[in-house]
Amino acid sequence: MKKIIFALMMVVLVSSCSSEVDNSEKNLALIENYVKAVENMDFDAMDLYLDDNYLGLGPSYGDSINKTQAITNWKSNVETLYEKIHYDKSRNAAIKIVTGDNQGDWISNWAELKIDYKNNRGSVIIWANSIYQIQNEKIVKSYTFYNEADVLGQLGYTFFNPDDF
Secondary structure, eight states: OHHHHHHHHHHHHHHHHHOOOOOHHHHHHHHHHHHHHHHTTOHHHHHHHEEEEEEEEOSSTTOEEEHHHHHHHHHHHHHHTEEEEEEEEEEEEEEEEOSSTTOEEEEEEEEEEEEEESTTOOEEEEEEEEEEEEETTEEEEEEEEOOHHHHHHHTTOOOOOGGGO
């Protein structure tokens, strides 16, 4: 009987030592609050959610931005471009990367966004995917994907190949 009790204690001890903390719910709430901050154009809240060493990547290959640049860009866009931003059909999923590069906790957000521009420049609807890496209850990295050409097309821009002229 002592051997069985010892074996059970060892199983409990080993399983409690090897279990990782699941921060999924906390991380999902963080991203939901960050999305609200973007919608409300609340730069102070955005500043709280982004880590000081934040790195934002996308939407184009090679685009990158740090925390200070991200907040400055949002402020500039709100002052000069955006009247309103609304996340519609926004969905989040928690993911844990356990091997290779970018290990850690991630939240992926898929959304249909409606952006109303100032000065009667129009509105656009885009499908966007943003993936956020979370560490210590802060966003440390994000990748954002959307079709920039589609946005410009909805605003009335036309594209042409200069070699055709």
